[in-house]
Amino acid sequence: xxxxxxxxxxxxxxxxxxxxxxxxxxxxxxxxxxxxxxxxxxxxxxxxxxxxxxxxxxxxxxxxxxxxxxxxxxxxxxxxxxxxxxxxxxxxxxxxxxxxxxxxxxxxxxxxxxxxxxxxxxxxxxxxxxxxxxxxxxxxxxxxxxxxxxxxxxxxxxxxxxxxxxxxxxxxxxxxxxxxxxxxxxxxxxxxxxxxxxxx
Numbered sequence: 212x213x214x215x216x217x218x219x220x221x222x223x224x225x226x227x228x229x230x231x232x233x234x235x236x237x238x239x240x241x242x243x244x245x246x247x248x249x250x251x252x253x254x255x256x257x258x259x260x261x262x263x264x265x266x267x268x269x270x271x272x273x274x275x276x277x278x279x280x281x282x283x284x285x286x287x288x289x290x291x292x293x294x295x296x297x298x299x300x301x302x303x304x305x306x307x308x309x310x311x312x313x314x315x316x317x318x319x320x321x322x323x324x325x326x327x328x329x330x331x332x333x334x335x336x337x338x339x340x341x342x343x344x345x346x347x348x349x350x351x352x353x354x355x356x357x358x359x360x361x362x363x364x365x366x367x368x369x370x371x372x373x374x375x376x377x378x379x380x381x382x383x384x385x386x387x388x389x390x391x392x393x394x395x396x397x398x399x400x401x402x403x404x405x406x407x408x409x410x411x
Contacts (some may be wrong), residue, residue: 212256222389261287270295273410274403277301278396282330289331289351290339300352300402302395303328305387307360311394316402319351324360328353352402354395 213235219226225238236254243252259267261284268275268288275292277299279285285301292299300316303325319335322328332349335341341349364370 212258218386222387222392259284259288264288264291268292270297272297274298274300274406276399276403278399280304280327282327282334285327285331286334286339290335293351298406300354300399301328301331302399303353303355304360305356305391305395307362307387308356308358308391309361309388310356310358311390313356313358314354314391314394314398315357316352316354316398319349319353320345320347322353322355324357325353325355326360328355354398354402356391356395 215223215226215230215233215235215238217226217231220228220231223235225233225235225242230238234256236256240252240254243250255267257263257267259279264287268291275288275297277285277288279288289299289301301319303322304327319328319332322332332341335349336343359371361369361371362373364372
């Protein structure tokens with residue numbers, strides 16, 4: 212379903228000229244096998260939706276990293292995992308950001324400058340019964356940035372003013388920077404390793 216696109220080459224590990232058009236899960240499975248031949252990868256060619264969480268996310272998963280772009284699916288996943296008492300870390304948006312040193316992990320209730328996480332919080336409160344008390348923590352770690360996103364100004368420049376409905380896109384000249392997306396992933400992975408070592 213999700214194939215390597217030319218626009219992925221600047222920021223995604225599986226994206227090379229020779230992998231464009233191939234399924235990302237297959238390219239990544241091959242990469243993992245080349246690095247660690249004994250590692251078992253269960254690759255699923257599907258997108259997570261609100262309706263297939265139980266089918267795609269095992270109830271015995273020790274930790275789940277949420278990097279979903281849809282706030283509704285993020286909310287459904289997190290609510291389900293919290294009901295199952297499974298550990299989860301969520302990752303916010305990276306579009307328009309360029310400074311990986313501004314990334315940090317905070318409780319989701321304390322994330323700022325992140326429209327995706329703000330919509331996630333609102334959805335968890337409205338649809339899943341999370342507390343509307345702004346002082347109350349969600350007990351959900353979130354990778355986010357304190358950086359204010361930059362937007363294309365339409366004249367080849369950059370502005371901090373949001374540009375209407377068009378928003379961020381690679382076509383508009385600004386998307387995500389590999390330095391930020393990779394660092395966000397590594398920060399989430401570091402949290403996961405810490406959680407797993409605490410279990411032993």
